[in-house]
Amino acid sequence: MRRITDDTGIFQHTKFGVPDRSKGYTTDDNARALIAAVLLYKKDQDTVSLDLIHTYLSFIHHAQNEQGNFRNFMDYSRSFLEDNGSEDCQGRTLWALGFALSYSSILPDNLLNTCRYLINQALPHIEKLGSPRAVAYAVVGLSYLIKTPGALTYSFPYPHTPSTAEEKAFLSKDFITGLIERIAVRLHNQYNRTKGDGWNWYEDSLTYGNSMLPWALLRAFKLSGNAALKHTAKESLDFLASRTFAREGYYKPIGSHGWLLRGGEPALYDEQPIEACEMLLTCREAASVLQDPSYLQQADLCYAWYTGHNSLNLPLIDPQSGACYDGIHSSGLNLNQGSESIISFSIAHLVTHHG
The missing domain is CATH 1.50.10.10 (Glycosyltransferase)
Structure with a gap:
């Protein structure tokens, strides 16, 4: 950085x-x-x-x-x-x-x-x-x-x-608390309008920053005690996990070249470092709020994505500089090292190893 x-x-x-x-x-x-x-x-x-x-x-x-x-x-x-x-x-x-x-x-x-x-x-x-x-x-x-x-x-x-x-x-604490509750409920209502037929999500596609949505509802539940927010957060996070943790036991974010449209198959590439970071943060929150240690195992898999436990079995960390490459594409690693990637790995590393 x-x-x-x-x-x-x-x-x-x-x-x-x-x-x-x-x-x-x-x-x-x-x-x-x-x-x-x-x-x-x-x-x-x-x-x-x-x-x-x-x-x-x-x-x-x-x-x-x-x-x-x-x-x-x-x-x-x-x-x-x-x-x-x-x-x-x-x-x-x-x-x-x-x-x-x-x-x-x-x-x-x-x-x-x-x-x-x-x-x-x-x-x-x-x-x-x-x-x-x-x-x-x-x-x-x-x-x-x-x-x-x-x-x-x-x-x-x-x-x-x-x-x-x-x-x-x-x-104002009252204003901010009310604001959080209102916009979180709005997110929850959008989820209920969209989900169905095995598609437990807020939109008709899985694109970028997906894990932030259940994370937000987990945070809102901690403040309000609204059990409906907790239920939606867990159900949607589990759905996202079912689409992003491969059967082979590694994390594989939705590819940015096509994403995942409802009823379709997920794009394989590119896999972006920011997705592993945000999913890691969400899973750690879920482990705490839902009192379920299995989410910590998922968080660890997100971190392992950076170090080589991924679809290519290649580490995304430059051994000379310590920086993070810009992701995984169909022909290998993107050897550029942009700020989004470097920051994402830095956050993931610091949270995983230093709390």
Whole structure:
């Protein structure tokens, strides 16, 4: 991560691990990198990791427009190429900011306050999100705020009690809890409208970021106690697992060249590193919430995908640099090492080996 990060942020793409400046940066990648950098700082509490957190958070701050939405694509000259990023970008960024706030016990107050400010600016737009994945990312991110003591108020270096109406309305716990419940139930209702005939999913296709949907409902269940959310999360996660864990005993994500359409067969390639990471995180959450250790075994298989227990029996980790290749395609490994792949493996490795 450090090698492909400059003073602006993390580069989107590389050519065999060397930053491709022509492709610039994205908020998506800097948000994911923020999660990885926080995990690195949790492990080492070193100045290098803290500097990375500053860089990625500064990028996200610059990405937020005056309305509170996040722009996504930035060219190498530091100019954003759009006024608003995708809905998925909004959700992913909230995930990262909420995750960072969950480490309020170790991160400096100035970083935490920046996260709080950015989330508060983005909140008015969350309920309008239509993309199921955007909703899922947002639910996961916002749930960290409710579960983390002190996450909802600015940190002051002296005793302070909110006094103005604006201060009292800042990151309202009741509002955020209600928002999580409403958009999670909306996801649950979409599932019920779509499932049937052995197809236990939220849409008529399995594409990218699939595991985020059941993960979001698991997180929402922990907050609300709504058993229907728990049931949908388990049923849909088990369905996803039935389509992504091969009979031979390894993890095989849905191929990005065609995906899996209802009633069809899954595309074999390309297998993307981000899918293994997000499925690993979801399975670990499921093991905890559902009190079922078999999900930990699935999480371990997701990690093993990176190290060679996969459809090609090839490790995706560059033995010289430690970076992650960009996936598995029909003729072998994609030897590029983009930020999404490197970050995904970093998160998977840190969560698996350092909690």
